[in-house]
Amino acid sequence: MTPQIPKPGNPVRGSKTGKPIMALFDLLGRSWALGVVWKLSRSSMTFRQIQESCEKVSPTVLNRRLKELTSSGLVERGASGYRLTATGIELFELLKPFGIWSTKWAEGLPKDDRNETVTRP
C-alpha cells in the first residue's frame, strides 16, 4: 500500500538483497527518474516547469519520482523550486557521458521506423 522507495539495505522491486547497486538501479529504473535528474542538472525548476520540460509527464508520477529522489538524497527543494543536491550532482556527473554516447548509439542503429519484433519460425 505504501509506495516503495528503493534504498540500499531494503528489499525492493528488483532486489531482495538490497545491494546498493541494485537499489540504485531500481530507483533509476522507473519512468522519468533519469529524465528528471537530467533536466534538473541545468537549473532548478518548479514542479510545473519540470512537468512541461518532461513532455507533460503526469503530476501523479512526477510527484512520486520527486518524493523518491528527495528521500534518496538526490533532489531537494529550494526557494526557486526543485534542484539536485550535491549527491545528485555527483550522480549527474556519472550520467553526463551518456548524452554523447546516446547520439553515437542512435547513429549506429538501423534506421527503421518501426520496432521490429525478433522473428521466430
Next chain:
Amino acid sequence: MTPQIPKPGNPVRGSKTGKPIMALFDLLGRSWALGVVWKLSRSSMTFRQIQESCEKVSPTVLNRRLKELTSSGLVERGASGYRLTATGIELFELLKPFGIWSTKWAEGLPKDDRNETVTRP
C-alpha cells in the same frame, strides 16, 4: 498491442521527441534492464542463469528485456548464451562507476529501515 521498444527517432514511453538520450533513458528505465546489462558484463549467461542471478525475475519480463536490448544492439545471442555486444560493453564502461558510487551513496543515507513519507502539515 505490440510491445514498445524505445529507439531514438521513435516516440516512446517517456519521449515523444525521440531524442537519443530520452530513448536511452526509456530503454534503461524499465525493470531489470540495467540489472541485466550489469550481470552480463561479467560473462555470457543462459536465459535461466540470468533469471537466477537476477533474483528470479519472471521469464515474461526477462524475455521482453532481452528482446529490447537485443533489438537495441546492446545484447546478442552467442553459442554460450546471451552476452553484451561491443556497443553493450561500451555502455557498461559508462555504467561501471555507478558500482562504487552506489556504495558511497548507501553509506550517506539515513539508516532508517522504513521508507518514510515526506511529512506535510
Next chain:
DNA sequence: TATATCGCTACTCAAACAGTAGCAAGGAGA
C-alpha cells in the same frame, strides 16, 4: 475582490510487472 500561478490530490483506465505452471525442442544416457 478577482485572477493567476503553484504544488499538488483524486479519480479512471491502460500498460507493465510479478508469480506460477507448463510446453516444445534438443541433448545424454540406457
Next chain:
DNA sequence: TCTCCTTGCTACTGTTTGAGTAGCGATATA
C-alpha cells in the same frame, strides 16, 4: 528407441505502476 533432464520460452492470473484529465487549497498580484 525410450526415458530423463535442461533450456528457452509462452500462457495465464492478479497486483502494481503509469497515463491522462480535472480540480482544489494556498499564495501572490492587481
